[in-house]
Amino acid sequence: MWRDDLPRFQPSHCRPLTVFTRPLARLIEQFERLPGIGPRTAQRLALHLLRQPEEQSRAFADALLAARQQVGQCQRCGHLSADPICDICRNPERNIGVICVVADSRDLLALERTREFSGSYHVLGGLISPMDGIGPEALGIQPLLQRLDPEQIEEVILALTPSVEGDTTSLYLARLLKPFCRVTRIAYGLPVGSELEYADDVTLARALEGRRTVE
Secondary structure, three states, rough: OOOOOOOOOOOOHHHHHHHHHHHHHHHHHHHHOOOOHHHHHHHHHHHHHHHHHHHHHHHHHHHHHHHHEEEEOOOOOOOOOOOOOHHHHHHHOOEEEEEEOOOHHHHHHHHHHHHHOOOEEEOOOOOHHHHHOOOOHOHHHHHHHHHOOOOOOOOOEOOOOOOOHHHHHHHHHHHHHHHOOEEEEEEOOOOOOOOOOOOOOOHHHHHHOOEOOOO
């Protein structure tokens, strides 16, 4: 028979943070807001920071604030940059006649890790998603179109996640771009719906090599 006076077990994610002093609880709550960080990981990170020397904690906080204040978007491609034009766009060894279109900077960094692509990039800032109220006008599509003629673009590679939103965006861009240049889409050895940024380097490299023309 159950006794109401006995303590009941609660999973860790259901327990309030009252076991921590309020400043520490606030720090843990902030870590939990980060993507992929659960309650236990948030606690480990917070406790780790508290064990560090004060100067290291200040350096961490200063780096976070500096990045927040100084990092913006490249005026040319939309990639994250502390300068008006990012390092990739300024690199004279890149083939500016080929643009690889990605949804965000995380995908750009994933492709850069393969060391297989030597062209330039264009970051859309998301994907078309009517369900979320995101239309073409909310993305960096117009700046992409404005790059075609001045930069004499020969090919645009669509490297967008194989999902409903990714396919919709790819088809929309293909219709806009076909009159001006060759449009290809990377081949996928990925499950449909998987995220590009989590693919391994070999898969991404083969996807670039096996790109096909968008019909």
